[in-house]
Amino acid sequence: MTLFTSKVCIVGDFAVGKTSIAERFVNNHFSESYLTTIGVKIDTKLIEVPDLGVSHKLVIWDIAGSDRFEHTEFAYLRGASGYIYVIDGTRTSTLRSAMSLEEQVTDRFGSAPSVVLLNKSDLAGDWDVNESSVKALHAHFGAVFKTSAKTGDAVERAFEKLARRILDNDMRAE
Amino acid sequence: MMQLPACVVHNLQDEYFSSERLFCFLIDENYALVQIWGDAQRWGLDDIPIGHDMRDAAVFLVGCVIGEPQALRFVRLSRHSVAHVHLIPDGRQSYVVLIDASDEHDPTQAKQQKTNELRLMHARQNRLIGRQRELISELIEIRSELDHHRQEAERSSANKSRFIAMMSHEFRTPLASIINYAQLAQEQDASRNDIQKSVETIERSARHLTSLVEALLDDASLSAGRLELVEEQFDCHNLFEDLARMMAPMAAEKGLSFATFVDSDVPKVIFADEVRFRQILINLLGNAVKFTQEGGVRLKVTYSSDRLVVTVSDTGPGISSEDQEKVFKAFERGSKRSETGAGLGLTITLRLVQLMGGEVSLDSQPDEGCTVSIYIPVNVQADPVAAEAPVLPVPDQDALASRPLSILICDDDDDMIALVEHYLHRSGYGLIATSDSSDAIAKTIKYDPDLVLMDCNVPGIGGVGAAKLLRQQGYEKPIVALTASRLNEEERRAFTRFFRKPAPMQELLVEIKRLTH
Structure with missing residues (x-):
């Protein structure tokens, strides 16, 4: 197996569940309490991609929530191979934040593989993002997952999809 | 930049290094470790041999570019350690400086x-x-x-x-x-x-x-939406003549003129519910005659775009625009109208017209008369002969002469039986009476009467059921319904003719004679 290492940045507005997503993916754990991230928290997880004969090590940068990147945050993003944009499905404003962040990233570093996570799908009763917005996200990103860090629903699939996109992108570049 | 004496710089440097717990290592362009300064154990970076790829141990280096300065604030490296990370290039190598930020974090x-x-x-x-x-x-x-x-x-x-x-x-x-x-x-x-x-x-x-x-x-x-139309062919010109014959004397009694105009384009035979059509026109004409005190009433019929257009005009007191909204509502009357009647005539008219797929329009001003027009889509029948009453087989007169004609009547109302008996005896008919529909079937099969006169709401299987059963058992002679019940089209088909109580006895007798001779 060939080892392949990629830096992945999780970005999005505050309290959308970025840390919980990373915690669910890396440690299969979830905590109900909300604890603001300051700066960046770095974790790693190895994914096996047997059909490509690759062990894919994801270095996951869980970056503090923001609706707009400043100089400090851009330093965190440098050298990232892919991005996970997280939206809180119960707060439409976080969808606008994600779109704005994606625009900033593309302007600064060019386009890179990415996926969108519409998180907190377990709170269906409070859901605020309408279907037409979801369709627009699909059209723009191509990969949108309704996830729940609480239940784990679709979290792993989303990371796997991004990992696959990064590998495809790198293979195309070679 | 301000130049301080070397002893001051060294002193401050010692204090800063000890308070910030600085840690530093040098890596080459391949991220290989060259040298380490400070407490490596605190950052979990101890026991790393020189030449080792530092991206394994210090994963924040993945993606970093050697040779470019970088500053990463608040990087959480483990559960208990947070650092500000600085990459300081030096030729083809880079110094990586970790400043403990736990207290600040x-x-x-x-x-x-x-x-x-x-x-x-x-x-x-x-x-x-x-x-x-x-x-x-x-x-x-x-x-x-x-x-x-x-x-x-x-x-x-x-x-x-x-x-x-x-x-x-x-x-x-x-x-x-x-x-x-x-x-x-x-x-x-x-x-x-x-x-x-x-x-x-x-x-x-x-x-x-x-x-x-x-x-x-x-x-x-x-x-309740329960009323069903019973559509059949009929001569509508005859209907208009009938209505004129009925209304003209009523108008004349009040000193009113009554005029009828039926356009030559109006088809003779149409396919519609004659009884309900007649009811609509009687309502409209009856109202016009009833409320008009001077002048006259006019019935005009034209045909356009597959619709009959029937217009009833009068020279009555007219209806104000405010009252026009009320007159079609149940139990309401215009303010100038008389207080007699149920106040349902125009409501029923409107609903019947709508049931027929038509429309009603009202044109009136106070003291300037009233014109009501109805537009009813009709199915025109090309063959007027088809509208004629069915031709019954001519009975054998000799056979008829050999025995008196008999009629079986089934009704649970003794007074009704007595009344019918009176009229039928007087006309020379023999009568078999019963109050039960099952008994009526048995007696019909036994005595083979020339006609069955059947009430519908009677004990046993009921009049409709009895009529259907008799037909199934081969009884081919006329079965006439005489009932207070409303029958739908399918139920009516069980009978040769249908009379609704209270039916005029003379009309009933004429029909019975026609059907039995």
Whole structure:
């Protein structure tokens, strides 16, 4: 197996569940309490991609929530191979934040593989993002997952999809 | 840059290094470790051999570009260690400096936590306010609807109360006549003239009661959507002539003129519900004659775009635009209208026209008469012969002469049997009577009467069921319904003819004679 290492940045507005997503993916754990991230928290997880004969090590940068990147945050993003944009499905404003962040990233570093996570799908009763917005996200990103860090629903699939996109992108570049 | 004496710099440097717990390592362009300074164990970077790829141990180096300066604030490297990371290039190598930020991290996080929680609370509040506004508008809408329904209910209740009071009066008046004149006729000293006059009044009052009941039943059936049209071919020119013959004397009695104009384009035979069509026109013409005191009434019929256009105009008092909305509503009348009648005529007319797929228009001004037009789509039949009554086989006159014609009557009302018996005996018929439909079947099979006269709401399987069973058992002679029940089209097909009680006995006898000779 060939080892392949990629830096992945999780970005999005505050309290959308970025840390919980990373915690669910890396440690299969979830905590109900909300604890603001300051700066960046770095974790790693190895994914096996047997059909490509690759062990894919994801270095996951869980970056503090923001609706707009400043100089400090851009330093965190440098050298990232892919991005996970997280939206809180119960707060439409976080969808606008994600779109704005994606625009900033593309302007600064060019386009890179990415996926969108519409998180907190377990709170269906409070859901605020309408279907037409979801369709627009699909059209723009191509990969949108309704996830729940609480239940784990679709979290792993989303990371796997991004990992696959990064590998495809790198293979195309070679 | 300010130059300080070397001893001051060294002193400050020592203090800074000890307070910030600095750690530093040097890597080459391949991220290989060259040298380490400081407490490596604190950062979990001890026991790493020189030349090792540092991206394994210090994963934040993945993606970093050697040779470019970088500053990463608050990098959490483990559960208990947070550092500000600086990459300082030096030729093809880079120094990586870690400054312990744990003490700075916690107050910064506490402050940011509070800010974020407040922002979240604000967002939730805004959402609740938005939802509250939506609920308030929904409540206002619901309240408005409820007010509307309440007003409608109050209006309907008031109308019904008025209607019940009015109906009580409408029913009591003819009932009083019937009772009083029946008593008068039975008095011992009543003259033949008194009896004749009493009977005429009783008949007139009974007819009036019948029309009231019919109107109420029609209105109830139409309201419940239970009324079905019975469509058949008929000669509509004959219908218009009939109506003219019926209405002209009524108009003449009031000194009014009555004119009929039927356009030559109007088809002779149409396919529609003749009974209901006649009812609509009688309602319109009857109203026109009833409310007009001077001048006249005119019936005009034209045909256009597959629709019959029937216009009834009068020179009556007219209807104000305000009243025009009311006159088609049940139990309401225009303010100038007379207080007699159920107030259902125009409601029934409108609903019947709509049931036929047509429309009604009203054109009127106070003191300038009234014109009501109805537009009814009709299916035109090309062959007028088809509209004629079915040709019955000619009975064998010799056979008929050999025995008296017999009729079986099934009715659970003894008075009705007695009445029919009286008329049929007088016309030379033999009568077999029963009050039970199952018995009627048995007697029909046994005695083979020349005609069966059947009530529908009778004990046993009922009149309709009995008629169907008789047909299944091969009885081919006429079965005539004489019933107070309403029958739908399918039920009517079980009978040769259908008479609705109270049917005029003379009409019934004429039909019985036609069917048995």
